[in-house]
Amino acid sequence: MPHVAPLAAFGREDLPLAGGKGANLGELVRMGMPVPGGFVVTTEAYASLRATSADRQGYENAAIPGELRDAILAAYADLGRGAVAVRSSATAEDLPGAAFAGQQDTYLNVRGDVGLLDAVRRCWASLWTDRAVAYRARLGIDPAEVRIAVVVQRMVDADVAGVMFTAHPVTGDRESIVVEASSGLGEAVVSGLVTPDHYVLDARGTVREFAAGRREVVVRAAAGGGVVHETPADAASVDRLPGAVLAELARLGTAVAAHFGRPQDIEWAVAAGRVHLLQARPMTAVPPPPLRGRVNPLRRRLAAVLLELLPTRPYPIDMTTWIPYGPAGLMAKVTESIGLRGAFEGFLREEDGVVYRFVPPEPRPTPRLLLAPFVIARRARRYDPARWRDDPRYATFRAQVRDLAARDVSRMPWQELVRIPREALALVDPVAGLRIDYLPGAGVAIARLFFALRLTRRGRMLGDLLLDGRTRTEQATRELEQIAAEVRSDPVLAARLVAEEPAAVLPALRQLPAFAAFLDEHGHRESSSPLLVTAPTWGEAPETVVGLLTVLATAPPARAARPPLSAFSARMRRWIERARVGTAFREDTHYEFTRPLPILRRALLEIGRRLVAEGVLERPDDVFHLRLDELEAGPDRRLRDLARTRAARRDELAGVRMIDPRAVFPARDSGDALVAGEPASGGRVTGPVCIIRGPEEFGRLHAGDVLVCPYTNPSWTPLFQRAAAVVVDSGGLGSHAAIVAREYGIPAIMGTAVGTTVLQDGQVVTVDGDTGHVGEAS
Template identity: 55%
Template sequence: MTETSATDPRVVPLEAFGSADLAVVGGKAANLGELLRAGLPVPPGFVVTTDAYAAAAERSGLAELLADPAVRPADLRAAIEAVDVPSDLRDAIAAAYAGLGSGVPVAVRSSATAEDLPGAAFAGQQDTYLNVIGPDAVVDAVRRCWASLWTDRAVSYRSDRSVDQAEVRIAVVVQAMVASETAGVMFTADPVSGTRDRVVVDAGAGLGEAVVSGLVTPDHYALDRDGRLLDWTPGRGEVVVLAEAGGGVRHEAGDAARAATSGEPLLDRAALAALARLAGTIADHFGRPQDIEWAIAAGRVWILQARPMTALPPETPPLNRIQRLQASILTEYLPVRPYPMDVTTTVEHGPAAMMAQIGRHYGIRGMFEDIVREEDGVAVQILPSQPRPSLKTLASIGQLIRRIRTLRPATWSEDPRQTMFLAEVAALEALDLSTLSWRELIAVPTRALAAQDYCRDLRVDYLPGAAAALVKVVLPVTILGRRSLIPDLLGGVRTRTQEANDALARLADEVRADPDLRVALTGPDLDGALAALRIDSRFGGFVGRVDDFLAEFGRRETTSPLLVSAPTLAESPGIVLGVVLAAVEQPPRDGEAVSRSAEALSRLLAHPRLRRSPRRQALMRRRVQRAREAVALREDTHFYFTAAVPTLRGAILEIGRRLHDAGLLTAPSDVFHLRWEEVAAIGDPTAIRPANADSLRDRIRRRTARRAELGGVPMIDTRRVFPAAGGGDAVVTGTPACSGTVTAVARIVGSTDDFSRLGDGEILVCPYTNPAWTPLFQRAAAVVVDSGSIASHAAIVAREYGIPAVMGTGSGTTAIVDGETVTVDGTCGCVTRAAR
């Protein structure tokens, strides 16, 4: 410790600190101190501790300002920037700066107490000042770093991660500048795939600011842990950031930048090997993958910063064919990260659990079991399981044969268990949740989930017959060489989903025929438009029919049947109206799927082996009819399976409201951050012990922050699920789901909020679909989906509408550019860019 730090504890050498000193020097300085202590090449420097900032904040009246909800971040920044730095602190900073050398250029960086942590990197949220020269300039940069704690972006970032704004502090790191010829960042794991045995290096000429701030397309290197080069992608060298002689930096572009990069790798093998060695040492020291800033000057490598990698995808191991099939279904059913409440209700007891129970009934273990891995209550990874038949599977063959012979799929809705199920759903919907006692309310979700057992038991009994009926068509039609007819043969089936689509089409006809109604529905706020229609007597009939639709079909999910956290259609009339408006621009297609089915059957029966035998034709007609009944069974039992979800969701939201009223939750919706067993264990929200209440709130804060960190991170590596096929010049490839070729404009539709973006005759490119998306297929020329398989919702609907479809591309929504013209080949399962 230097003499300066001994006399003023607010300005202390960097090496005096380590990981235990987070509260004093913030995350960045604590990590750099650790590296210095470990003997790693970190430029020398000192820290202006959080105590110095706390004194400045007190003088500025920051606490009073924070107590006023009307105060803006700009007001907070201005208050800090207006504070005079005391003379004794100025002297201490000047002395420490002199200790680095006479007039030495330094980098002045913020180091907040909520920065460079495992759950929140805060990368770029506070300011950095490079090539600062002179004591007065250093003091001024320190003050500006303090103020940058209150930039709009930093305040928003902390809010998203539930960081207490009043508790956060900031230290400032001052280090000798490295006048680097080459600099950049490196990751000790692949930030895209999550692979832990890779080192990924991005490099640019000059100072690392060009790479860190995204000003330049850097050289990109993939190395193994020993530093061997696996792949190199050259950068473009658009900008070089260089230090100015008198302080500050300049940006050079054009010829200077190109000369600096010259099209050759910026890093030779020796430099890459040195970086890989340092990367391994730093990752081992901290015990987890690291995000590291580095610089090379005069052949020497320097480490400028190291922080834990955040938002690192889970590492997906290789998947076999069965696991890929399961994963393709799960990525469709879990298009977004489930909340803890989702995982412990509809994921553990919903459709996936039903499939697991059906598998166990027939002696198959591991089918769709334990499909989500959690960390501290937050879902981090999809885990496709490995089904394992047992001796019970052989013993159940007799049961299967008996069910196939005696239970016809067309009769399932007449089963008394379906009647009992609908009666239970009606009883649940009749409950006035707001009047129930806490004990009665807590019992409702369990009862709603138990109602799904009726659907499970029906599927156990009737699915074998459905599967057999499909095999009896698919197998002989394939043998006859007419496999391409199968989608149309099984299309146009009358289902509850088709009835919903027909109802939407009738609403669209009504809007199409009434210009005043169409004008009334113009605008982005369709929920507000519907509210306005309710008080306009001219549109009472239309509003009544919308309400009828919501009453009949509003139980359906808007995102996934596995997510109770997402609203239902009944809660989202704006989505329904958006679908209606999307259909208004399209002419009706009534009967098209049915007519295609009839035509496909005629073509099949015209086959010579069938045409010569009326008996065989009659048998094939019966088989096709049974197969169509099987398709209806699959679709309709899925429709009813979610019938109890609105009551389940309503009860959970009512629970959240009561917990909020008791002061346990900031908002009622925070209840979704809790696991069901955690809520069920609350005996009385108004009498909960303070320690238990604090524990509950802390759990929600941690999970909120973790979910924010993982916001853009996939729960499974889709490249493992949907391995790219040899597509030549294809932008993406996937599973062929409906044949045909279309060239048109591609439109990325990310969610139900984007429905209006799809124009007539455009190609729908989306991450997933569910029944709420069906009317979009009337407008689309083709469909390309990131997830799903040939049996998924999108594939079935595409075949009904006869539009080319490619499923399971894995990356269609990111690889295809919104608005570009592409060619979708649904026969080979590939998408290519159209020739210009």
């Protein structure tokens, strides 16, 4: 393997030898891009060193072997021995999810043999700076696996320089190019020393937006080497970049992004009117592209439902297990059975093996949809939702779940263990069949009641009439209320529940027979999302249940009075009863088909533990970064790299939304209100805001608080006994939060998109559930 070679000798496949910067620059040279000439001191050269110690000082003091020294100086002579830029190029940098921007060192305007060798040594040593070591540790990169190359290029004494993003780094628009520029060397822009000129261009270089910078300082090459910082005499007099330069930057940036297949962060310089590309790396943390065109009401409604069920970014294991087979996959089968495809499919897009974008589903009708009214009517007549538990498919499902749950995955041989996930997923099929057959009857009954109430001008009563306490979710809440009453009767335990962390009081609660029985019966329920296998269940995270008990133990049950049925005719009472049965069917089948979820999780985590024992993974839950088919292929060292790369990419996207919520929940005319959304449960109350972002924060809610949250699911139901009102970023009239808020008679506003970001903990607000407005308390 060479120790020194020209840039043109490398391409993007040569990352292990040339490092990220060197490999990308070599690829640009091969493309014919205007890259200053140069060479790479490869990672093999770094590996040949004998540092005095394995730290920064040890490499700075390392003696460069004579043969390597001669090769570096010979390559320098081929460049003409003029001024050069010396840049670090580590093997872990400029990668998707791990840009390492600024973590290693760069030295500009280096002159002479001695200066060059010293700069190369300092680049090697920069692999061991405190900031670089900490950055690698955060990404879980083993220091022993990282090497560093050094790129040496002819110095471009720039008149103007800067950076170019081939996608808008804030909006994610792939049809915009953002250029930032300032006088002198690009170091001033890259290091944040100046406020640069800011251009937003289209692909042809036409300026869409421009904001003038201030050019607080100009970095220039010094006569004797190195750089100097100058204060410009009149920064405002500097002209904007010529149109020809902008057009050339746009052309080059578009070509580079297309070649690498992803948005690029490019450093560039202009000298004597000519554009040079100095560096290219994948853009990190770039938002998904904005949606193009109009999102119709059906797509918007489906997106609202799905977003409420996706509080966190799915993992690769979610994408290959519970998402296609669980609730979304089940509903895809239901809608396809009546001739509608795509309603619950294809809404998540992956890049580098990680979900990066949510796209509202696009339902596609098939010819079968023309027969849907007849199919629905036939099923509604044949399958009575009141008798779905008598269906043999339900009994078979429960028996198969019990049998599979009883098997001890910890004792299984590998080949048997890796089959368990598919066996658990297959258990959902009977429930899909039940929903296909019985949902039409439920839907017809609810629709009939809805139209009957509308005709008699009582449409707002629908939500109150549908709930009668018979669903499994409502029954679970009542069981929790009974446990809370038992806790309230024990002053010591009640005080501990409020004063201590859930994990600390959990052992005492487990001594209550009712609490243990509750977890046995309802432990399969999801804690945060029914769409994700990576979210723990109540049984695995009983602290969630403790948080709910904390709410209930300090807030006795209180529900809104339901309309008396005696006010309705006998026929209307029958229709109400049928609609209630239909509502219970929808809720209870969801409750039932999550029973395989803990089985699937146990198998996956056991696979993770086995892979840790084999040295393939570092932690059992790293298995979530892998796909099911990859696990089924067997233990392989390549799984470690896949998991690590995807974990880095996921970490990079931690602060990036999968979709701009305004694309699903459009801005509403709010007047003077702080936040506006869809009115979902009437009433007007004033109280302090309490932002609850997930189940781990349930215990923070106090009686009378305005619950503000990004989403809800059935696990949140007991919170509504304590909240004065609820304001949710996602969801609509038919979402869980809206239904339960109406049951408890508290105001609810859905689909605000920004409630959790605009409102603040403790802020006193007035929630108007009739108008959908949240305003400052008067």
